[in-house]
Amino acid sequence: MPGQWMKSFACWPAMHKEESKVMKNNLFALVKKESLHILRDKRTMLIVILIPVVLIVLFGFAISTEVNNVNVAVVAPDRTNGVNDAVNRIAHNDYFTFCGYINQDQIDQQLRSGKVSAVIVFAPDFDRRLEQIYAGLPSTPIIQLIVDASDVNSAGAATAYMQEILLGTASQQAMFETRMLFNPQMKSAYNFVPGIMGLIFILVCAMMTSVSIVREKEVGTMEVLLVSPMRPTKVFFAKMIPYFVISCVVLIIILLLSYYLLHVPMSGGVWGIFSMSLLYVLLSLSLGLLVSIVVKTQVAALLLSGMVMMLPMLLLSGMLFPIENFPKFFEVLSNVVPARWYIEGIRKMMIQGSPFVAVWKEFAILLGMTVIFFGVSLIKFNDKLE
Amino acid sequence: MSETVISVRNLTKRFGDFTAVNNISFDVYQGEIFGFLGANGAGKTTAMRMLCGLSYPTSGSGTVAGFNVMREGEMIKRHIGYMSQRFSLYNTLTVGENIKLFAGIYGLSKQVTAKRSDELLARLKFSSERNTLVKALPLGWKQKLAFAIAGIHRPEIIFLDEPTGGVDPVTRRQFWEMIYEAAEGGTTIFVTTHYMDEAEYCSRVSIMVDGEVRALDTPTRLKQQFNAGSMDEVFRMLARDAQRGE
Amino acid sequence: MRPFIVLLNKEFIKLRRDSFLPKLIVILPIALMLIAPLLVRMDVRNVNVAVVDLDHSTTSHRIVSHIKASEYLSLIGATAEFDLAMKGLEEGTIDIIVQIPDHFERDMAVSTPEKISIIANAVNATKGSMGTQYVVQTIAHALVEFGNEKSPNQLSEVVTVQNRYNPTLNYPHYMIPALMIIIFILVCGFLPALSIVEEKEVGTIEQINVSPVNRFDFTLSKLIPYWVIGFFALIVAMVIAHFVYGLIPAGSVWVIFLGTTLFILTISGFSLTMANFSNTMQQIMFVMFFFIMIFILMSGLLTPIDSMPDWAQTFTLLLPPRYFTDILRSVYLRGTTIAELWQNFVALGSFAIIFNILAAVTYKKQA
Numbered sequence: 001m002p003g004q005w006m007k008s009f010a011c012w013p014a015m016h017k018e019e020s021k022v023m024k025n026n027l028f029a030l031v032k033k034e035s036l037h038i039l040r041d042k043r044t045m046l047i048v049i050l051i052p053v054v055l056i057v058l059f060g061f062a063i064s065t066e067v068n069n070v071n072v073a074v075v076a077p078d079r080t081n082g083v084n085d086a087v088n089r090i091a092h093n094d095y096f097t098f099c100g101y102i103n104q105d106q107i108d109q110q111l112r113s114g115k116v117s118a119v120i121v122f123a124p125d126f127d128r129r130l131e132q133i134y135a136g137l138p139s140t141p142i143i144q145l146i147v148d149a150s151d152v153n154s155a156g157a158a159t160a161y162m163q164e165i166l167l168g169t170a171s172q173q174a175m176f177e178t179r180m181l182f183n184p185q186m187k188s189a190y191n192f193v194p195g196i197m198g199l200i201f202i203l204v205c206a207m208m209t210s211v212s213i214v215r216e217k218e219v220g221t222m223e224v225l226l227v228s229p230m231r232p233t234k235v236f237f238a239k240m241i242p243y244f245v246i247s248c249v250v251l252i253i254i255l256l257l258s259y260y261l262l263h264v265p266m267s268g269g270v271w272g273i274f275s276m277s278l279l280y281v282l283l284s285l286s287l288g289l290l291v292s293i294v295v296k297t298q299v300a301a302l303l304l305s306g307m308v309m310m311l312p313m314l315l316l317s318g319m320l321f322p323i324e325n326f327p328k329f330f331e332v333l334s335n336v337v338p339a340r341w342y343i344e345g346i347r348k349m350m351i352q353g354s355p356f357v358a359v360w361k362e363f364a365i366l367l368g369m370t371v372i373f374f375g376v377s378l379i380k381f382n383d384k385l386e
Numbered sequence: 387m388s389e390t391v392i393s394v395r396n397l398t399k400r401f402g403d404f405t406a407v408n409n410i411s412f413d414v415y416q417g418e419i420f421g422f423l424g425a426n427g428a429g430k431t432t433a434m435r436m437l438c439g440l441s442y443p444t445s446g447s448g449t450v451a452g453f454n455v456m457r458e459g460e461m462i463k464r465h466i467g468y469m470s471q472r473f474s475l476y477n478t479l480t481v482g483e484n485i486k487l488f489a490g491i492y493g494l495s496k497q498v499t500a501k502r503s504d505e506l507l508a509r510l511k512f513s514s515e516r517n518t519l520v521k522a523l524p525l526g527w528k529q530k531l532a533f534a535i536a537g538i539h540r541p542e543i544i545f546l547d548e549p550t551g552g553v554d555p556v557t558r559r560q561f562w563e564m565i566y567e568a569a570e571g572g573t574t575i576f577v578t579t580h581y582m583d584e585a586e587y588c589s590r591v592s593i594m595v596d597g598e599v600r601a602l603d604t605p606t607r608l609k610q611q612f613n614a615g616s617m618d619e620v621f622r623m624l625a626r627d628a629q630r631g632e
Numbered sequence: 633m634r635p636f637i638v639l640l641n642k643e644f645i646k647l648r649r650d651s652f653l654p655k656l657i658v659i660l661p662i663a664l665m666l667i668a669p670l671l672v673r674m675d676v677r678n679v680n681v682a683v684v685d686l687d688h689s690t691t692s693h694r695i696v697s698h699i700k701a702s703e704y705l706s707l708i709g710a711t712a713e714f715d716l717a718m719k720g721l722e723e724g725t726i727d728i729i730v731q732i733p734d735h736f737e738r739d740m741a742v743s744t745p746e747k748i749s750i751i752a753n754a755v756n757a758t759k760g761s762m763g764t765q766y767v768v769q770t771i772a773h774a775l776v777e778f779g780n781e782k783s784p785n786q787l788s789e790v791v792t793v794q795n796r797y798n799p800t801l802n803y804p805h806y807m808i809p810a811l812m813i814i815i816f817i818l819v820c821g822f823l824p825a826l827s828i829v830e831e832k833e834v835g836t837i838e839q840i841n842v843s844p845v846n847r848f849d850f851t852l853s854k855l856i857p858y859w860v861i862g863f864f865a866l867i868v869a870m871v872i873a874h875f876v877y878g879l880i881p882a883g884s885v886w887v888i889f890l891g892t893t894l895f896i897l898t899i900s901g902f903s904l905t906m907a908n909f910s911n912t913m914q915q916i917m918f919v920m921f922f923f924i925m926i927f928i929l930m931s932g933l934l935t936p937i938d939s940m941p942d943w944a945q946t947f948t949l950l951l952p953p954r955y956f957t958d959i960l961r962s963v964y965l966r967g968t969t970i971a972e973l974w975q976n977f978v979a980l981g982s983f984a985i986i987f988n989i990l991a992a993v994t995y996k997k998q999a
């Protein structure tokens with residue numbers, strides 16, 4: 001079987017000039033047909049372009065994994081100066097929204113209904129006991145933080161910030177000098193842009209291509225193309241070219257938006273990002289081809305690419321969820337997910353500004369995967385024909 | 387010829403600035419086999435879809451089985467059967483299940499369904515295929531089954547949209563025998579076709595060109611009128627100066 | 633009644649005969665519930681810290697051992713070479729570098745020492761900021777402890793923290809309700825739309841349109857199988873949540889059922905409405921993908937709505953999953969009662985009515 005497709009490749013350059021011209025025209029005609037088909041479906045085109053734009057805007061401006069606007073209520077039996085001071089500091093902090101004083105017996109209801117996410121309970125006689133502490137005398141706890149821990153991240157962050165504010169550990173803060181490398185403004189978006197790219201290319205290249213090829217199989221037009229004098233492999237190339245072009249357009253849109261709208265630095269060089277992305281596009285196209293060869297119906301193509309590409313992409317690639325948090329087994333498993341390497345490579349080049357040579361490992365792995373998937377789909381494809 | 391079952395006056399359908407069906411008028415009488423001819427893109431299917439209550443006319447009027455095509459589409463649907471050019475039975479259901487489904491859709495009771503489905507299968511000599519999935523049947527069989535199912539609720543009119551496309555000559559012959567049988571039973575048949583030999587079998591034939599009805603009469607009289615030897619010639623003379631094709 | 637029964641029967645037969653769908657319907661909820669909670673963790677753990685110790689004193693050793701002991705931080709190594717650590721940071725093996733300056737201990741005893749510098753890889757902003765926070769706290773703790781050997785007062789015990797509703801800070805518990813919602817969106821949102829558009833492409837829907845079938849009957853026959861499947865998924869998910877993750881609803885199971893019913897109605901109605909406007913599988917796939925993406929990202933499933941800017945928060949009011957996320961999380965984790973959630977129920981109920989009416993109205997038998 002491998003001989004079969006090797007042969008079909010080998011004879012390519014040996015083709016007579018005239019023949020190759022005819023073939024080229026054929027190829028062009030097919031590409032044109034497929035492009036027209038795609039362009040005519042305006043809604044799909046619109047959405048393909050819209051998805052990256054909306055994702056960039058959402059991640060850039062709407063979604064934040066940072067914890068903000070935590071609603072806080074206070075229980076204070078005595079509203080002493082010390083309490084007022086502390087509450088003022090909370091109320092003026094950007095992380096918190098002060099929701100007023102409540103009674104001890106309202107705590108449960110307020111938290112349960114979700115009206116507030118944290119309650120600060122000051123001990124009676126707060127000021128006097130605070131003084132005792134400053135004087136170095138032993139004391140029982142004087143502040144209790146009751147936190148809605150159902151959202152683990154918010155709870156953790158809120159607790160840390162509240163302790164800092166209430167205890168005035170700010171004095172200790174002076175001991176540290178912190179630097180946030182690569183993302184000094186702490187934009188959540190930076191982390192997600194490479195993931196968005198990985199997601200879109202799988203969607204456009206793998207899912208769209210496989211569904212469109214299988215559609216021709218279902219309708220029966222694929223037969224017509226296959227009995228034509230064109231080599232079958234070319235028929236498939238012709239189907240892929242327009243999707244490749246769309247991917248390039250999408251890539252340019254994403255890069256422009258990231259640079260001008262999100263101010264992602266991209267100091268590692270645009271060409272590196274481009275080459276890596278084009279390689280990944282080819283990889284996705286081979287995956288789409290493979291799926292389209294294996295299945296018979298559009299629904300199956302859709303579900304299979306959803307199951308074998310989309311879910312691993314979303315869960316295992318490190319796009320949203322950090323790989324180092326996975327149990328060991330899945331951490332190892334994530335190595336076979338192509339998107340993981342793509343996202344890592346792009347992250348380094350786009351955000352950390354590493355040069356292309358710094359991502360040679362990721363590039364090599366992607367290249368290897370592309371060769372494997374492409375080879376397997378060609379073998380499978382020739383198997384089917386016989 | 388007796389009672390009028392389809393009556394159409396100045397029926398028109400436009401899609402944007404494209405007039406698919408332009409001002410057509412005709413009558414169809416009970417029990418006849420009415421051939422609705424035209425090249426691809428002439429507007430046959432669009433016209434037929436308006437008659438079946440699938441599409442609203444842009445202007446004009448018409449009644450099918452006594453109901454208005456503008457306002458009473460759902461009433462028309464109770465009194466007609468329809469078989470479209472695309473195969474329209476459920477592939478993943480068996481022959482028997484498809485019969486039961488469509489009988490049920492037209493509100494036949496369980497007892498009537500059981501009786502008619504036995505009759506239908508016996509007439510088609512399909513009894514042994516009751517539990518076969520439809521997708522496993524040869525195309526010709528599927529088409530015959532689809533026609534039989536289109537008549538399961540004993541409709542007054544059956545609309546057939548290119549029913550014999552891609553079917554072998556023997557099966558086509560059998561198919562037309564089924565059509566004759568139905569027409570003799572008093573059902574009106576409204577059929578579109580590409581095959582001019584089939585046009586010869588019809589009681590009357592209308593020929594559409596560029597969205598308009600250019601000729602309407604019995605095959606014999608049409609041949610006389612155009613001084614032609616066959617319907618094929620008649621059709622070619624009319625379709626020659628067509629503006630729009632495929 | 634009879635047309636409706638035969639149509640419904642048809643849907644179940646088709647589903648049963650399908651080679652792929654039944655497997656998907658069973659496997660998807662089980663696989664997602666078993667695997668995803670282990671993966672969808674955005675909590676900050678295992679922050680890799682390297683310490684560049686230029687001081688080599690008792691204090692700096694104490695800091696190192698505190699970092700090593702912290703449950704959130706994992707110590708990659710202590711080195712004297714800053715460049716080595718920086719290389720690790722660029723390659724991604726190190727998240728945070730802590731550099732303790734020369735003579736830190738000595739200077740601290742007499743005056744203000746040179747600052748400890750903390751350098752974080754902030755590509756992941758959450759991890760960068762929370763990791764830094766943890767490092768600062770850990771070091772502060774180490775220093776306080778060191779200082780306390782002179783005075784007995786323990787500052788850190790002045791404040792006590794009580795983590796309600798999830799005292800062990802179990803992140804999977806927080807994500808499980810979200811995953812359930814994602815399952816409902818996929819099963820009851822994606823599949824009915826595909827099923828209708830498939831009939832359009834194959835052409836069988838024409839045969840239905842030309843029959844006197846009532847459009848409500850047809851729409852309902854398409855939806856009911858997916859409602860059944862949705863409930864099956866709910867039960868599977870709840871059982872797995874209970875026995876695998878030990879998560880039992882804190883509130884009433886009936887409130888969960890009611891909310892799920894309303895949500896399944898809403899999302900399947902939405903799905904059919906979209907299907908009515910699409911002619912090919914490729915179209916519906918992209919349209920649904922687009923909306924599902926917005927639903928999942930903007931409904932507070934993964935990131936808190938409270939952290940969004942005001943315009944985005946207002947926008948989320950238009951997203952039905954937003955209300956259900958609130959309901960399911962509150963009832964499951966906090967035991968919130970239906971009386972406290974009535975606004976969410978009213979909103980979800982209205983969406984259910986609107987989308988189902990839209991689905992029936994936009995389904996045109998005659999064009």
